[in-house]
Amino acid sequence: MTRSIALEIAVQDPAGVRIAAEVGAARVELASALALGGLTPSPATLELAIEAAGAQGPEVHVLIRPRAGGFHYSDDELLVAERDVRHAVAAGASGVVIGALDARGHLDLFAMARLRDAASGACVTLHRAIDVTEDPVATLRSARELGLRRILTSGGASTAIDGVDTLRALVAEAQGEIEIMAGSGVDAASAPVLAETGVDAIHFSAKRTLTDSGSVRMGSASDGVGGYEVTDREIAVAIRDAVAR
Template sequence: MKIEICVQDLDGVRCAIEAGADRVELCSALEAGGLTPSAGLVEAAAELALDAGRQDFVHVLIRPRPGGFIYTPGEIEVMRRDVRQSLALGADGVVVGLLTASGDVDVAGAEALIHAAGGTFVTFHRAVDAARDPLQAVDDAARLGARRILTSGAARAAGNGIDMLKRMVAALPSEVSVMAGGGVTEQAVPALLAAGIRDIHFSGRKLMVDSAPSGPGGGDGIRSVTHPATVARMVRAMRTAKAHMTIGPRFSPLCGE
């Protein structure tokens, strides 16, 4: 089982490393569903992972704006450049997702981004959950070259999408993994593993109030941050659930409060 944590700053990357997570999805603006992070953050995160001896650790979300997953040619060109820049800065993979107005995978747009990745690992994200036919969408994404599908099984939370997740796992070749993400809870982990899921994605974040003044142009001062205790607890729960399914050593990660 692989554990991916969605983070939006270096503190989140450090927490994921300390907790024993297998990788991070690096983004910004999680309150908006996640957007492409800055070049500086990508480079610093890649260096941090390298210094920690972690390989295949930093996967960068490529999403230029909030809202739906139907993109203009200009937006796709920006995304293509972001893919190339992120990989040049040391990212190990990218996370993309595009749909057409009819609710199908945008084949031409996805091909352009996967081609820009040049053979580097590509995850197709939860755009499939907004697709007209999620099963067809994951099949299309896999045929185009995506090697992992991030999905809640087209449900609001992955724990409620077990039946669809099972169908996705069964429909895809073994080299393409289905990663459950979206509202993942400790209680849902055993059922997800029983459904054949071997990759789990969560953020482990909480809202905090920034005590520093932001002024009229700085927003309301409320932001989300990776919460070390939540991350450690979730990782521990996942390792424990796996240990109950297979014979092997238990793992108790530590992540500072």
């Protein structure tokens, strides 16, 4: 019997949701600014994404991340995140994707419980904050004790294909009680290898960058070249087909 592996696509807009539906993805992780690792999307983006998914499309799970950078948050940032969780669930999201670490770099159990409770029973996923903790397997245990549904992880590496050994260890430790989803740098070549680790799901962005040139700097990180990322249907189809083979 062939094991079924769910697909989740990280998208930034309703067009990405429609592509995810077309390729049969189970879920989307809706975010903004994927080039920064992903930030919380706007309320309007969420509303339109849920409309694009419709009743038969992929579940919409919302990334809740108040800023770029690390995952140790101030009281104000946690308050923003908590309210964003409540707004996402109230708007109709199927779940939220969260992560918070304490000053030592361990999972912040108080902050995570606070955000979990704000989700009011909706699905809660721990994102790749796990990958910057000292011991991802120990962090998994904490996430499982918190009652989270799944973990998105690259196995503690920059890309999931480089973290396959840790992914296997996480799958073994999970014991089917919490889902393990592999993500980061996933493409058609690496997806089948990741599937063989026993993970429950594969997460990928299938994105390409559209650029234009300009002579006026826009923001401190700008080099004068503007650009933005979109979900690419052909890339998404290639990854889906690679996993299915």
